[in-house]
Amino acid sequence: MAHRVLQIKRWLFTTNHKDVGILYLVTALYFFVIAGTLALLFRIQLSVPENDFLPAGKFNQAVTNHGLLMVFWFISPLGFAFANYFVPIQLGAKDMAFPRLNALSYWLLLFGGLLMLAGFFMPGGTADFGWTAYAPLNTETFTPNPGANLVAFGLLMLIASVTVGTVNFLVTIFQLRAKGYKMLGLPMFVWGIFFTVLMMLWAFPSLQAALTLLAVDRILGANIFTAPKGGIIWDHLFWFFGHPEVYIVLFPGLALALDLISVFSRRPLLGRKVIIGALAAAAALSFGVYAHHMFMTGVSLSYLKVHMFTTELISVPFGIITILAILSMIGGAIRLSTPMLFALGSIAVFIIGGFSGVFNSNPVLDIANRGSYWVVAHFHYVMVGAALFALFGGLYYWFPKMTGRMYNETLGKIHFIISFIGFNILYFPMFFLIDMPRRIYTYPEWTGWGPLNFIATVGAFIFGLSHLIMFANLLYSMKHGPRVDRNPWGAWSYEWMVESPPPEYNFEGIPVVQGNRLMVVMANGAKPHVELHEGNHLSPWPLLISLGPFLFLLGLGMWLGQVKFALPLIVVGAIISLYSVYGWFRDDFYERFKFEEPPEYKERWPFTSIHRVKLGMYFFLFGDAVFFAGLVGAYIFMRLEAGATLSGLVTHNILLGLLATLLMLWSAVFMYIAARGAKLGDKTLALAGLSLSTVLSLAYVVVTGLDWASVFAVGFTLADPAIATSATTALAHVLHLLAGLLVALYLTLKIWVRGFTGHVPETLDALAVYWGFLAAISVLVFGVTYVF
């Protein structure tokens, strides 16, 4: 019994990257089953003409949630399950750079997904506007379904999860490589994750901006997306995120497939550096092609042409990668084990998917294909085909490492063959359904679409059910499979040098890379340096700090949908949120949770002399800049539409604006001075700077509030999109500031009571950077929303 309790506690409170990886894995597969079931339901509906298995409303809800769950809660998290488990080991590290934040990413992901699912149980149903949530379909007017609010909240929690995870992975990859481990020597999988998180860093905040504005529309009754061109601003914000997102989905799998190909043909990858360069090029280009999703919006052709050109460019790096992958195999001693089969299958379908994408990139051709099942076929070939097959290959590949036991090879192969055939029966017919529009819940007999749809549905069942073979195989083998030793595949990345499953801290000593070999050495040549890293790996706060907002948002969603018992949920959620933030700070105050690898044993190029907390802060802010760019961009858009009558000069008091900006600016200067004080070990200077900064920023909040009160007093309302967008920007800024003030308060107390212990100087340094960012944003906001 006591053992049980300990087990439960371990999984709920763990911060160990391998445990978190397992949690990600189980959760991703759980959402896979749910989203897959939804798919089977709507495939049944489509299997024959004029079917009435699912009515239109239910059909749309099923399609929408299928898409969102598959993309955000299955494929990406599956890639990150492996990233969590294996990237640190592959780097020669003992954990992620911020273990608690890693657990936080997981819990935010889980609770975000549960919020999504809760939408189904709301009276009136859940979101039904497709995974792209095009405006104005996504607004209250067109989708009154209260569940849609929960979907938006769920996505916002997901974005929080992604943000935290992104920062964590970047700092880990940059600063926790074993001494002597050069970036270029990293496995392709790490490179894939690296580019993935970079794209996430700059792409997700744009979605965050879009959803924030949507929430303002839906909850505060603004009209941003119902405005005449509201749909276009949604398109920009969504697809600026959305196109990188499809590569975010693809990259972990693609990179993994490359590693698998190299391991199972027993040859190094041909043109490794070229491939890394190609991945970098594709990642960079991904931010400049997105308007190929907007060919039909009526946006001017000369603008679209630029994106058409860049879209066609993007097939070049992918072409190079595929060709090099194939050439790498030639002359190798190829072993067709299950992981290799999946990798090959992945590359094969990727080629088909990529080709079909190139056709889409031409606006003229695309007008014919647009919104048709051709597009559905295209993106399932790349997303399901390339990404899912490769990641399932990874699941088989790493299964012996994670469990210490081997799965059944025959069953693995059977799973591959059936799922590969099922996949093609499912999606290939859709290329021929080029005249059938997407997102219709049924179609008349005379269209002749019936037979192909029937075939596709049969394929869907084959494909969907084939995975039961995998589940059975893996579940059985977990307990009963034959034991394996460290390296059953003869692979060379470093997770294969440690035991299966790996010990809690991966390496019992200090990992060092020399030549291409990883060695574990001891500090002082004595016993393994365990005491260096033996922290307490348990913390309840990541779980609670996600549970609180979950309950709160669930309650809020229920309240908006006029469901009973909403208020208690809101209250309980708020209490848990506050208490868990307090708890996290209290742990830090007493420095109860410690985990840090000594920097002198690590390779940290190119960030050799910057502390990880500050580095993490920088990465966070680089992403956050895009969030504010999205909000300010939306304002510029709306302001250009509205004309000079809604100019900030008319709506605002420019002198109040100037005053507020100066207050914020000097607040940042004093925070910066406080940080210098901490570095100099000057307690008085640090405390003086902190308190002045706090006072000035509070004054900033008050002045801004007064100014906005006067705007509304004159009779302007959120019904004006230009007002709503600038008000949202101001609100976002103030919320950022209030969150920062919590940290400032904590630091003031800690310095006052305990002095410069632990990471106080570094945290204050990072906070000063944050304050500098907020000052820059307030200058931007002043310059754009008050003056223009």
Place this chain on the structure above:
Amino acid sequence: MGEGEAQGAQKVDYAVRLRERRKLAWAVAVGFMSSALLMVFTLGVVTGALTTGAALAVAVAVITLFVAFMLMDIVWEGWGIQLFSVITVIIVMLLMLNIIFGRQVMP
């Protein structure tokens, strides 16, 4: 000793001391400089000397970037941070320009 472990109040070495003092002085200077810039900017708008359009956009961008690079400590960091900052600026510009130019609807 790296930047990492500036622990005890007494043991801050000379180089760090010098550097932090110089940063401090600069921060105060930046505070005055950007305040002045903001006031001149506002004056320009109020008097109508700074007409809307490109001039305005450039002025806003310049002051914003000045504040960001100075007060976010970026100028004092290594090239890694500076590179990432520049990429971020490019991406932000990309989003803004797309929104501004991808707005016109075909007749």
